[in-house]
Amino acid sequence: MDTSASNRRLRVLLTAVGSGALIPQPDFQRRLVWTNKDKIEFIKTVLEGYPFPEIYIAAGSVDAKTGEGAEVLVDGQQRITTLYQYFKGSPDIRLGQDLVAYADLPEAQQINFLEYKVxxxxxxxxxxxxxxxxFKRINSTSYGLNAMELHNSRFGGEFKIFAENVSKLEFFEAYRIFTSSDIKRMNDVRYCLALVITVMSTYFNRDVELEAYLERYNEEFEEAGALIDEILHVLRFIDSLNFDLSSRAFKKADFFTLFVEIHRLLIRERAALRAARVRTCLEIFYETVDSAANGYNQDNEAALVYYKAALQASNDRGSRIVRGDILREVLVQSEMQA
Structure with a gap:
């Protein structure tokens, strides 16, 4: 495999994109997901003469009769497409006050931009x-990246930042929801993404909705202010239950269900949950589940079903729904106590 490296002037790449001689987005590549801010910062990098990582190109189809052919941009489509959009004055980039349009640059600066070596x-x-x-080897798990690390390499926008901020809330550290390994591999952000998306919608299967939401709210996430208030309200309520750190409530699958169901009752349905009653009912329920886990109380079907749904395929939609339905019933029953 020939992988020789060389420099090409940016103008050569841009004119090739314009003429169709360089295909920046072949079918197997992912859609553009950079935010407008990402694009602006990258354009500044080039205008200021700083280098950026190499791009990969391969030969595409060739017409044997005319000799005409095209190249395929294997890796680097976001970078080259962004520069092409800037060069052509595309409405897909909002320049704002900090960046002068290419057409308005002094000629010397335009030349420097075009002569930039890639x-x-x-x-x-x-x-x-x-x-x-x-392409897969460059961009996938071949480099040891997990799913969230891959998302992070593609999405740097508002929704990812929101979930990242949620994962850093003091509550999660205080109750040791995440291990150091979780944090190192960004599984804390992944978990919080799933949690946030669930309260915004409904239970879904594993991580299936993560990419859709990361892309939908990559540029703007206007719900951030209201949603963080809701999240903090729910966390304060859970904190007020005063469960011991060893409680089942703080195991990942159990906490996920607890948070979602309390959010639905407190926020969506405006139920008047009372911490003392909720704690009593949950404590009894969790003890029953732990007993079922240890081979006791096997006749308590709800506890046994909940335990199995928390133990096996805990992130499957079916398991999440089962746990949610059972725990919701416990929470509703707490409000029926005298």
């Missing part, structure tokens, strides 16, 4: 399946 690694002519494999 490091290009040319992979030569190879079959499409090999190109796809190279």
């Amino acid at each position: 490091v290009v690694r040319d992979m030569g002519n190879m079959p499409l399946d090999v190109i796809k494999e190279v």
Whole structure:
């Protein structure tokens, strides 16, 4: 495999994109997900003459009769597309007051922009399946990235930042919801993303909705202010229950269900939950679940079903719904006590 590196002037790449000689977004590549802020900062990088990582190009189809052909941008589509949008004055970039439009730059600056040298690694002519494999190796778990780390490499926008801020709330540290390994591999952010999306919508299967929400709210997340108030309100209520750190309430699957169901009752349904009553009912319920886990109280079907849903495939939609329905009933029953 030929992977020789060389420099190409930016103007050569931009004119190739314009003429169709360079295809910046082949079918196997992901859609553009940079925020407007990301684009602005990257354009400034080039205008100020700082380098950016190499891009990968491979030979595309060639017309044997005319000799005309195209190249495929294997990796680097967001960078080159952003620069092309700036060069062409595309409405897909909102420049604001901090960045002068390309058309309004002094000619000397325009020339410097066009003459900027991009490091290009040319992979030569190879079959499409090999190109796809190279792209996957560059951008996927071949480098040990988990799903959230991959999302983080693609999405740096408002929704990801919101979930990241939620994961850093003092509550999660105080109750040891996340391990150091969770934090190191961004599983705390992944967990909080799933939690936030669930209270915004409903239970879903594993991480299936993460990418859709990260992309939908990548540029703006106007609900952030109201939602963080709701989250803090629910966390304060759970904190007021005064459960011991060893309580089942703070196991990941159990806490997920507890948070979602209390949010639905307190916020959506405006139920007047009383902490003392809720604590009593939950404490009894969790003790029954723990007994079922240890082989006792096997005749308590609700506790046994809940335990199994928290133990096996706990992130499946079905398990989340089962736990939610059972725990909701416990919370509702707490309000029926004298």
